Amino acid sequence: MPQQNYLDELTPAFTSLLAIKEASRCLLCHDAPCSQACPAQTDPGKFIRSIYFRNFKGAAETIRENNALGAVCARVCPTEKLCQSGCTRAGVDAPIDIGRLQRFVTDFEQQTGMEIYQPGTKTLGKVAIIGAGPAGLQASVTLTNQGYDVTIYEKEAHPGGWLRNGIPQFRLPQSVLDAEIARIEKMGVTIKCNNEVGNTLTLEQLKAENRAVLVTVGLSSGSGLPLFEHSDVEIAVDFLQRARQAQGDISIPQSALIIGGGDVAMDVASTLKVLGCQAVTCVAREELDEFPASEKEFTSARELGVSIIDGFTPVAVEGNKVTFKHVRLSGELTMAADKI
Numbered sequence: 001m002p003q004q005n006y007l008d009e010l011t012p013a014f015t016s017l018l019a020i021k022e023a024s025r026c027l028l029c030h031d032a033p034c035s036q037a038c039p040a041q042t043d044p045g046k047f048i049r050s051i052y053f054r055n056f057k058g059a060a061e062t063i064r065e066n067n068a069l070g071a072v073c074a075r076v077c078p079t080e081k082l083c084q085s086g087c088t089r090a091g092v093d094a095p096i097d098i099g100r101l102q103r104f105v106t107d108f109e110q111q112t113g114m115e116i117y118q119p120g121t122k123t124l125g126k127v128a129i130i131g132a133g134p135a136g137l138q139a140s141v142t143l144t145n146q147g148y149d150v151t152i153y154e155k156e157a158h159p160g161g162w163l164r165n166g167i168p169q170f171r172l173p174q175s176v177l178d179a180e181i182a183r184i185e186k187m188g189v190t191i192k193c194n195n196e197v198g199n200t201l202t203l204e205q206l207k208a209e210n211r212a213v214l215v216t217v218g219l220s221s222g223s224g225l226p227l228f229e230h231s232d233v234e235i236a237v238d239f240l241q242r243a244r245q246a247q248g249d250i251s252i253p254q255s256a257l258i259i260g261g262g263d264v265a266m267d268v269a270s271t272l273k274v275l276g277c278q279a280v281t282c283v284a285r286e287e288l289d290e291f292p293a294s295e296k297e298f299t300s301a302r303e304l305g306v307s308i309i310d311g312f313t314p315v316a317v318e319g320n321k322v323t324f325k326h327v328r329l330s331g332e333l334t335m336a337a338d339k340i
Contacts, residue, residue, distance in 0.1 A: 004274045006248030010170045010300055011075075014104040016056075023051040025089055026096055033086030034098060040073060041066040044083050044098045051101060060109040063102060064116040068141035068184060069134055071106035071176050072163060074099050078263070078294035099296075110179050120144035120188045125211040128153060130197050133161025136216035137181065140189040150189050153206070155196035161218050166240045168271050169247065228259075228317055233340045236260065236268045243271050253338035255279040257322060259314055261286050266297035266306075273304040280306045281335065285313040285327050309333070 004010060014022065032045030043062050050059035063070040079099040087095035109116065124147040129136045132154035140150045158164055160177050185191060197203055206213045236258070243250055252275045258265050261284025272280045282301070286292055287310045293301075302308065312324035312333055322340060324333045 004170060004304065006243075006271070006274050007169050007173070009075075009173060010270075011100070011296075013107060014100050016104070016108075019051055019101055019104040020054065022097055022101060023048045026052065027088055027092075029088050033088060034083040034096070037086040038083045040077075042070070042073075042083075042102075044096075044102070047105060048096060048098070048101060051105065056105060056108050057114060059105040060114055061116055063105055064109075068117075068138050069163075069180055070102060071110065071180055072134070072172060074103035074106055075172050075176070076163075076167060078296070080295045115186075117141070117183060117187045119186070120149070121147050122149035122188060123147045125149065126151065126209065127212050127214065128206040128210040129214045129216060130206070131161065131216040131218060132156075132159030132191055132193070133216060133218045134163055135218065136161075136214070137184055139214055139216060141184055141187065144187050144189055148211075151210075152189065152191045153195040153197060153201070154191060154193045155199075157193055159191050159193060165244055166237055166267075168240065168244065168267055168274070170270075170274060171267070228314075228340070232320075233317075236264045239268055240264070240271065243275070248275055250275070252277045255337040256281070256339045257335055257337035258282045259322070259340070260284055261308070261310065262292040263294055263297045266293045266301045269306040270297075270301045270304050273301075273306055279337070281309060281337070282306060283309045283312050283314070283322075283324055283333075283335070285311070287311045287327070 026048045028049065029045065034044040035046065038044060047059040047062040050056070050062060067073060077099060083098050084095040087098070089096050127143050127148045127150050129140055129150060129152045132152045136152050137159070140152055143150050152159065159181055163172060163177050164174065181191070195201060197206065203213065252272060254277065256272050256277050256279070258269050258281065261282060265282050265284070269280050269282050284291065291298060291310065311327050313327055314322050315325045316323040320338065320340065321334055321336045324335070
């Protein structure tokens, strides 16, 4: 596999011909299980049909109807656990690659300068949103479309939350997020950064000046394991934030050991490999048949050269060595790495 750059997308995009070919595999289900399985209430069945008939603008309108972050979701959503899990085409060969089709449409939307959203009327009064992460951004569009005058207050220097500060750029390029936010601001949403509620302004002020205040601050810190509290261990989200903010320009160990098997663990492992770490191993207590990571994150990590050890949980740590015990069997495993 060729060397992956931190700033280049890991998954290749569909061309228009490949997108139409993939859309042609759709069985055009009347009840569209894929659409029923989307938590964002996007309608994959509808936009896939639009792609098949080369109506890319119609496909974009369908995606944007309920999803202001359609280009983001196309890249980071665990589609195989959601919409693609309901795809009836899987009973024939393989499910439709809904995420890549959505990415094709939203890329086409951006490249051709489509303007799906229109400025809001702002007739129903003012609403304040605290936090410019994905929840706050989506809420601002929903409220603006309903006629509210929305202002988002964000404590960081730039909006986006974890989308900007944590997800690796090879999964979510900054340019994609910036385009989504610019589209939202063009609707008339005001985003005020470097405004921390409780510091530069108070909740009481916001309540007095607005019809409603919506709090969407998210979770900005990761959790550790008690076993590692007094060890030189870096929390996964701290590492991802450090790498993202430096655009990958950070020092990397020769070997790394990651405790966990979820999507965050896969992001850490993939980032380490992309940045040049020679030996990266993930150890998870779950066994492969119940692995928490999404299939595409797991597969891409393996393709980058990450080693996966399943079914072991940490029981002791000493310096740069960790001892694991198998969750079902009597075996133990001790591993060492430059970084844990």
